[in-house]
Amino acid sequence: MNEVFLKLPKNTVKELFDRLKEESLKRGMVMYDEKGEPRIVNVRVRPWLITKEQKGFFHMVCLNMKDALQRVANIYYNEPKARQILTLTSREDEWFFEIYSNGNQAQQTVFDRIDANAIFSSSDWKDSFAFIETNSVGVGGVYYIPAAANIVEDIVLPVIRNHVHKVEFVMQDDIRELLFETITEHAQKIERLRANVVLIEDQRCLDGTDEYAFVANYLKGKGLAAFATDPRELTLRKGEVHFRDTPIDIIYRDCSIDELHEMEDQGAKIDVLKEAFKKNQVVSSIAGEFDHKSTLEIFTDEEYGKYFTPAQRRLFKKHVVWTRLIWDRRTKGPDGKKVELSKFIRKHKDDLVIKPNRMYGGEGVVLGRFAKAAEWRKAIEDAFKEGCLHVVQEYAEIKEEKFPVLNEDGRVTIEKNYEVSGFASSDSGIAFLGRCSIEPVVNISRKGGLIPVIMVE
Incomplete structure (x- = not known):
């Protein structure tokens, strides 16, 4: 679909991006910094396309x-x-x-958004994703998700429909x-x-x-x-x-x-x-x-398996990242064998992530494979010194996709972004949330962008 935007006349492209920004502001797609100053949430012009099969699978x-x-x-x-x-x-x-x-x-009723590294354009979408975090207090996106989709429906889809035929675009479930x-x-x-x-x-x-x-x-x-x-x-x-x-x-x-x-x-x-x-x-x-990140340790430690159904245990094993709360201890590693946690973290830098257990917004996250050796050592030292305030997780690859952006001379170029998916569900439906950033720690509060989601039939 990126080709559609690359082939558009320059005037059409500029008008499209200008209207996208204008409508985002008009419809309240705004975040505030610590001084209360607003900035427009960056809504990507090219949406994710989700199929009926994908919706049904992720809903279940x-x-x-x-x-x-x-x-x-x-x-x-x-x-x-x-x-x-x-x-x-x-x-x-x-x-x-x-x-x-x-x-x-x-x-007990939980309204939640579960974040993952799912990508929907790949052929192995059903097998290649992992859940990385849960959010069940202060779920972000309840207004932004449908607002972004409505903006794209009003402004972008008419352009896409002129170039993409034999595909019906419909709105996803409203969160x-x-x-x-x-x-x-x-x-x-x-x-x-x-x-x-x-x-x-x-x-x-x-x-x-x-x-x-x-x-x-x-x-x-x-x-x-x-x-x-x-x-x-x-x-x-x-x-x-x-x-x-x-x-x-x-x-x-x-x-x-x-x-x-x-x-x-x-x-x-x-x-x-x-x-x-x-x-x-x-x-x-x-x-x-x-909704601590350490909840994923409960899911990935077989000791607590008796509290969950067989289907849930299979789901955890295949699609939940190995997670451990950090303190000086021996525990089971990703392969089920006992490890000395501090030594394991030091040895497997490129395969691990250190995160604050209860903070949000991407703050304090250190991705081992993107960190310098000194930064990783400091993250480990701080985590063990503070004790039980950080988790270590197996690294789930944050995948990249290409999105059309408007450059300074008013032409469309293609930019690679890391992306993270989120899912909010009820008995009757599921809403998808897409976020992207040029940095591998993806969060809208860190000046990332929002990817609208449209269903295709």
């Missing part, structure tokens, strides 16, 4: 992963040894046991619809049929995205009373959560419990959130708290 796989994530809270509750891997602070741990032990937690489904189904499970919903995030934080206001408007359009606000704005009246004068049934959260404790340390009253968790009114539920 991701529902299996979602179910596995929802089981992790039970593992933490029942397995003291697992608490060394799923590292909660003492305050988080206290909250967890107070919430999870109260008898209201049978219906906002999947969230709506998740919220309303959870409301039914806990017998809150009214389903008034509030979306909470730390609104005093200047950097990041501004998606929640757009998502709240979408949910309003679906008939829900929906609000986007700061968790400090919620109150408790006669045991019921309120936002201003509206009683709230479901809280969709961008905040981890640890972040709530930080707010408490600054003087905020967060007891209202604890009560909401106790009544299981929060999505993601307490199980969502375990």
Whole structure:
């Protein structure tokens, strides 16, 4: 499809890219830096094309992963040894046991995005991907994914259709619809049929995205009373959560419990959130708290296999990267044999990645094969010195694809980008997210780009 853009007249190309940028700004495709200054999210002009077969396959796989994530809270509750891997602070741990032990937690609901290195244009797409991270608190892209697809549908697809025939392009499942489904189904499970919903995030934080206001408007359009606000704005009246004068049934959260404790340390009253968790009114539920990278150690250590189905164990073995939380210990390596972890990491630099366990945005990630020897040694020393704050993962190749870009003289050139895929699923559908960057650590917050996704039939 890149050839389509290379053959376009210069004036047509410039108009296309100008409109793409203009519509991105108009439709709120914006991120903010630490000073609150906006920048437009770079939407790639050439979309990923996903087939019906690929959609069906990844939907099945991701529902299996979602179910596995929802089981992790039970593992933490029942397995003291697992608490060394799923590292909660003492305050988080206290909250967890107070919430999870109260008898209201049978219906754990996780709204998640699972990231992988999948690429959909290769013939071995079904076998060559690996899941590398899970996200179940503050899932990014709930507004950006459909907004990018809609921009491409309005501006780019008419051009593509003039050159690509005998192919029908259709929109992928809307992730906002999947969230709506998740919220309303959870409301039914806990017998809150009214389903008034509030979306909470730390609104005093200047950097990041501004998606929640757009998502709240979408949910309003679906008939829900929906609000986007700061968790400090919620109150408790006669045991019921309120936002201003509206009683709230479901809280969709961008905040981890640890972040709530930080707010408490600054003087905020967060007891209202604890009560909401106790009544299981929060999505993601307490199980969502375990979106640590070390959760993948639970998946890739056979010791915990009894908690998962045979299909999940097969999935982990084939498609989840070997992961270990870093501290001074012996553990099983990728081949199942016991290794001294520090020696193993030093010896296998080009095959491994070191990441902060609970940070996001690509911060602190060191890819062994791209790092200088001194940088790798320092990453190892820091990780072992800090203890249990980093993971080591088997390197999953971050693949490259070519995308058309506009150069300074207004002509299309082809640029190679590394790319990462993400998947958000519900029972009824799946949404694909594509991100790309000229750097191998791919993240939109690191000035990466967003790849729109279109289905082909």
